[in-house]
Amino acid sequence: MVVYLDHAATTPLLPAAITAYAEAMTVVGNPASVHSQGQNAKRMLEEAREHVAASVNSDPIEVVFTGSGTEAINLAIKGLFWARAPRRRILVAEGEHHATLDSVDWLAAHDDALLEWIPLDRLGRINLTALAAAITAHPDDIALITVIAANNEVGTIQPLAEIAALAAAHDIPVHVDAVAAYGHLPIDFAVLSAAGVSAVSLSAHKIGGPVGIGALILGRRTAVVPLLHGGGQQRQVRSGTQDVAAAVSFAVAASAFGAxxxxxxxxxxxxxxxxxxxxxxxxxxxxxxxxxxxxxxxxxxxxxxxxxxxxxxxxxxxxxxxxxxxxxxxxxxxxxxxxxxxxxxxxxxxxxxxxxxxxxxxxxxxxxxxxxxxxxxxxxxxxxxxxxxxxxxxx
The missing domain is CATH 3.90.1150.10 (Aspartate Aminotransferase, domain 1)
Structure with missing residues (x-):
């Protein structure tokens, strides 16, 4: 018997999520089509969006389905950075997941982003004094702050309320990578949004859903420049025919851990x-x-x-x-x-x-x-x- 103790990498699919996935895969219809089969697929998709939204207390329209947590992080960081031009600075905590590190490094190499690294303490928690100093030094040139909700390696939880308060004082958007925290800690986007958080990244396979689907919870008044262009689905933020079956399975997993x-x-x-x-x-x-x-x-x-x-x-x-x-x-x-x-x-x-x-x-x-x-x-x-x-x- 193999004992599996690597749930931070991925956790087994919930049986109910597998069943829902298999059943939804038999449904024919593009959710963007206007005929009855397309509208049935759209109904399934939007019901799934409602369940994912409920799991983080957001509005359904704020749920943007993506192909992964990594895509959600890329969309948040790059999309916010581009939308906030000509601001060039990104404040990023040391010790972030590589989806964040590689995204900001790419922006620095290809788009002249200026990266300011905020140190961690011995427990892996962001240094709020250093963050406040970095904000005070260049308040009008900061495009965004990005921080992980709970570290994917050592598990340390970050003080999101304090980070958001520092950013909100200067109207700086905050992106939270909640991929590792989702399903383990309560995530209340309504509260986070009121505090100044603009976007939160999630992934289904960390909570018993399928690999290959994530979500960006994006405040309804938050502007981002999309990574993908095409049909203009999902508020023109993430074009592409949406994976109804994966969304339905994601929703089952999201609903399961709530209660x-x-x-x-x-x-x-x-x-x-x-x-x-x-x-x-x-x-x-x-x-x-x-x-x-x-x-x-x-x-x-x-x-x-x-x-x-x-x-x-x-x-x-x-x-x-x-x-x-x-x-x-x-x-x-x-x-x-x-x-x-x-x-x-x-x-x-x-x-x-x-x-x-x-x-x-x-x-x-x-x-x-x-x-x-x-x-x-x-x-x-x-x-x-x-x-x-x-x-x-x-x-």
Whole structure:
């Protein structure tokens, strides 16, 4: 039996979402067509939009379906930047997801954007004093602020209300990447919008929906320049024939977590705390990354650095033992690199390379946690021996 503890990467499809997807795929009709079959498809699409909107307390018209969370992030960042010309500055927190980092880097390379990097503290939380100083220095040249709601690696929750208040004082739009937080934390777009947040990015496959569909929750009065041009669907913001079946499946997943979110949050916190206690017992030198306070981190996230070990070694050894986890670090061209999130938090390169991300979800049980803790001692000992061997000087 394989124990799956990498829900931050993707979580299994809900059975009801699979059923809804399969049934909706048999429906013929383009939702932009005016005949009865097209209008039936449109009805299904708009009902799905209503359910997704309800999950974040937004108006249905504010839900713009996209092909992924990554597309939603690109649309928000690039679209806001272009719409706010001639303003050129983007304030972006260090340690963001690569969908954000690569989007702003592209704008800097191709569109003369000026990037201002806002530092993180040791827990992975944005430095509000530095953010306020960056806003005060150039209030009239800032195109947007972009920030992740909760870090996808270490699980630290960002102070969105405080960030939005700083931005609102100078009428600066804020984009929130809520892909990692969606389904785990309450997201109330009406409240966020009133506070000054203009756009929130989501992804279906993080909550038990299908891969290949996301959403940008875009305030009805927020202007963005679209990435795609064509039929002018979805407020002229995202052209293209909409995937009705994926939207219906997304809606089922979005509706499923709403009522029981608080209870599931508490259940995952309990399991996560068992993981943290067990890891500390097995490897007392292990460093818990992110906020140690339950109120400050995602309920299903346990992220550790194991001094003297390589995270990739631990991952592969646990995988052989039947436990799937993640390092949470970026790999480019097959070469493991230290986590940019941990580096932004002040961790050393060695600490960053020895990272392991354990993330829990709807299907996680106490037996899964027990299986991880049974497999970890041998994996940790072997990875530690390998690390020591690598440090022995060769003659």
């Amino acid at each position: 029981g979110q608080r209870a599931e949050h508490a259940r995952l916190e309990g399991l996560r705390d068992l993981v943290i206690a067990g890891v500390r017992r097995i490897a007392p030198a292990a460093i818990l990354n992110g906020d140690p306070d339950s109120a400050g981190r995602l309920p299903g996230n346990a992220h550790f650095s194991f001094p003297g070990c390589e995270g990739d070694s631990l991952l592969f050894l646990l995988d052989v033992a039947g436990v799937s986890v993640s390092t949470g670090s970026a790999c480019q061209a097959g070469i493991p690199e230290p986590s940019h999130v941990l580096r932004a938090m002040g961790r050393t390169a060695v600490e960053s390379r020895g990272a392991l991300r354990i993330t829990l979800g709807r299907t996680t049980t106490e037996d899964d946690v027990a299986a991880l803790l049974r497999a970890l001692p041998a994996a940790h000992a072997q990875a530690e021996r390998a690390g020591m061997a690598d440090r022995v000087p060769r003659a």
